[in-house]
Amino acid sequence: MSGAKDIVLRHPVVVCPLDHAACKQEMEAIEQSAKDAAHISPDNPMLPAPSIVRANDPGGLRTLGVAMVGGHRKPLIE
Amino acid sequence: MLLFRSHPSRENESVLSMDLPFVIFIPSDRAGVALPASLQLASRTAETVYELVVTVQQAHLDQRKYMFPVPLERYDTLSTFGMYNKPEAAEAISDHIVTLAISLPRSSYGPLDPISVFIRIVPNQDWLAKARKVTIQKLTVGVEEEILYNHEGDEPSRKSKTVARQSQAIGVKVPEAGYSTNMVLVFPEKDMRDSEGILPRGKQGLPMYSVSGFTTKGTLYKIDYVLTVKVRFIDIHYRSRSNLLKPGCHVWC
Numbered sequence: 573m574s575g576a577k578d579i580v581l582r583h584p585v586v587v588c589p590l591d592h593a594a595c596k597q598e599m600e601a602i603e604q605s606a607k608d609a610a611h612i613s614p615d616n617p618m619l620p621a622p623s624i625v626r627a628n629d630p631g632g633l634r635t636l637g638v639a640m641v642g643g644h645r646k647p648l649i650e
Numbered sequence: 651m652l653l654f655r656s657h658p659s660r661e662n663e664s665v666l667s668m669d670l671p672f673v674i675f676i677p678s679d680r681a682g683v684a685l686p687a688s689l690q691l692a693s694r695t696a697e698t699v700y701e702l703v704v705t706v707q708q709a710h711l712d713q714r715k716y717m718f719p720v721p722l723e724r725y726d727t728l729s730t731f732g733m734y735n736k737p738e739a740a741e742a743i744s745d746h747i748v749t750l751a752i753s754l755p756r757s758s759y760g761p762l763d764p765i766s767v768f769i770r771i772v773p774n775q776d777w778l779a780k781a782r783k784v785t786i787q788k789l790t791v792g793v794e795e796e797i798l799y800n801h802e803g804d805e806p807s808r809k810s811k812t813v814a815r816q817s818q819a820i821g822v823k824v825p826e827a828g829y830s831t832n833m834v835l836v837f838p839e840k841d842m843r844d845s846e847g848i849l850p851r852g853k854q855g856l857p858m859y860s861v862s863g864f865t866t867k868g869t870l871y872k873i874d875y876v877l878t879v880k881v882r883f884i885d886i887h888y889r890s891r892s893n894l895l896k897p898g899c900h901v902w903c
Contacts, residue, residue, distance in 0.1 A: 592729045625667045626664065
């Protein structure tokens with residue numbers, strides 16, 4: 573017999589959760605994100621300062637929108 | 651990451667409100683720690699989810715933990731990236747008689763993306779006499795999904811399934827100049843609606859994907875995809891002999 577054996581060719585491909593059109597749409601945002609991320613350093617992320625209001629801070633209740641009126645808590649009206 | 655601790659001289663502090671900004675840096679692939687995307691495999695055989703956990707210890711009360719799901723998506727396999735958006739080619743030979751060559755315009759595909767495979771079957775010029783007797787019966791292109799569980803462990807287990815397949819009957823003898831054709835296979839989209847046609851609300855921590863799986867790699871499982879191109883040949887001698895034995899029987903059907 574001179575028959576050729578069946579050929580099976582296997583070639584790896586990548587499957588992406590987004591279709592080609594969605595990938596195209598993401599490109600600009602990815603580029604921008606990479607640019608933005610380049611300015612952030614893990615050693616000094618330049619975070620805004622924490623704000624902690626303690627119970628005995630003057631005007632502390634004000635931050636919660638509450639005022640003490642005659643020994644009772646009342647909603648603060650500006 | 652410690653965000654707040656009461657003053658060292660006191661066991662606790664009475665606080666009205668707190669705003670504690672923080673940043674957690676996701677380990678970078680370049681540092682060798684690639685976090686896989688959030689994903690739940692069919693029938694929940696494996697799952698990757700992320701949570702932000704906030705631990706609060708209030709005075710003498712028990713420590714409390716608050717969990718917040720954090721879905722993580724990766725954008726590293728986009729078909730628009732240069733590394734995937736370029737033509738690829740591959741070849742396989744059958745008994746030195748014929749060569750199958752394929753080429754693809756790119757190597758990354760998403761839901762409903764057409765996978766256009768250019769197929770070329772060429773006889774070996776040194777074996778033309780043999781190659782002439784070969785008939786291409788059928789061409790099949792398919793995509794297989796291979797999930798390898800525990801690939802870094804002692805007992806890895808592999809699960810393969812065909813996610814898309816398409817065949818084309820040819821019935822042509824391999825011409826001396828070769829046979830060429832183009833087959834287009836559409837990568838399947840996952841139907842996210844349930845049996846009543848309702849789109850369910852996405853699960854917390856898991857993004858809504860319109861594919862049932864994608865190329866990914868974690869420590870406990872990895873998913874790969876393979877494009878398969880199969881050529882079925884029939885030999886003229888074999889065909890005529892078979893026909894002689896069983897008149898009316900078409901073995902190539």
